[in-house]
Amino acid sequence: MEKIRLLDLDTHELEEFVASKNLPKYRAKQIAERLTAGASFEEMTNLSKDVRAMLAECAVTGIPEVADVKRSQLDGTVKFLFEQEDGVLVESVLMKYSYGYSVCISSQAGCKMGCRFCASTGIPFSRSLSAGEILGQVIAVQKHENVRIGHIVIMGIGEPLDNYDNVVKFLRRVTADEGLNVGARKISVSTCGIVPKIYTLADEKLPVTLSVSLHNPFDSERSKIMPINKKYPLDELFEACRYYTEKTKRRITFEYALIAGVNDSKRHADELAARMKKLKLCHVNLIPVNKVSGTGFERPDRKNIERFAGLLDAQGVSVTVRRELGRDIDAACGQLRKQTAEERKAAEAAKTAGVAETVIEKPDNG
Ligand code: SF4
Structure with missing residues (x-):
């Protein structure tokens, strides 16, 4: 099942989504607030654990x-x-x-x-x-x-x-x-x-x-x-x-x-x-x-x-x-x-050719 990207939904669409999950309307506002702050599902601590688990199962936030x-x-x-x-x-x-x-x-x-x-x-x-x-x-x-x-x-x-x-x-x-x-x-x-x-x-x-x-x-x-x-x-x-x-x-x-x-x-x-x-x-x-x-x-x-x-x-x-x-x-x-x-292409080519893998540097998030 393709997961729904929550950031794609406007207010009305998000309300429809929470209703489809049998959640009260105010949950849409809570989710929207945390999405706007860039929170992952784990960071949406204003929601219960069960709701967060349900979201993780059927949706992604859309924050890259x-x-x-x-x-x-x-x-x-x-x-x-x-x-x-x-x-x-x-x-x-x-x-x-x-x-x-x-x-x-x-x-x-x-x-x-x-x-x-x-x-x-x-x-x-x-x-x-x-x-x-x-x-x-x-x-x-x-x-x-x-x-x-x-x-x-x-x-x-x-x-x-x-x-x-x-x-x-x-x-x-x-x-x-x-x-x-x-x-x-x-x-x-x-x-x-x-x-x-x-x-x-x-x-x-x-x-x-x-x-x-x-x-x-x-x-x-x-x-x-x-x-x-x-x-x-x-x-x-x-x-x-x-x-x-x-x-x-x-x-x-x-x-x-x-x-x-x-x-x-x-x-x-x-x-x-x-x-x-x-x-x-x-x-x-x-x-x-x-x-x-x-x-x-x-x-x-x-x-x-x-x-x-x-x-x-x-x-x-x-x-x-x-x-x-x-x-x-x-x-x-x-x-x-x-x-x-x-x-990445070079790394793929190197892998295919069986030579040492090129390392792509990871971000400095600090
Ligand atoms: S090719 Fe570059 S400059 Fe031209 S429209 Fe696309 S992104 Fe803009």
């Missing part, structure tokens, strides 16, 4: 196992590798800002979008995550680090709008009073540009920030690094963005990973500025690209990054250069998962 933790010595950024019940690996990154803690979470195990500069591209797509598995990352990070997370970005592994229903269910759960109660305005949903879903999201009445991975303002060039652009070219993408800003009155953030010699010229800055000026309610976030092995992409030097930002600023475009966090732990999405997946 911590498979690895990397902690930056430079700025306290903490990168987590989480393992779901079926062994799939996803990453989350906890960052500390002046305004509090922010977590970047994954929506899928792997990604089908194939952006050339991304570490998620080199490893096969496993599956999409359920709403509970997305929520479980936030809860597990809060519990592990004993912090309260105030901001969430769904910008880790995966394309959130390719897992639309689960992501929207997650958004409703995480913003609910009885959930983690994170303000919708403090949540960013990232997309590489799945145009029809931008329209659908605009109509959800969820005032989250939409964050669009743009990376190039020219169709022919963007299509070379982001295959999604062949399906939904820039004019269609910007029309959907215009609709989003009109419906939600929210400013859209455009992520622009600066790659030396690829998209960092004056020609690129001018075209980008022209598109931004037409849209109005927008902001450009420049990200000096992280070096990902095998891509051959390099970040521009500091002077060129500032020159590019200056060109946008001079044309009245709101622009910032993303502060780099966790540089010493390769905090870009997908890198830790890729490394661990490769290590």
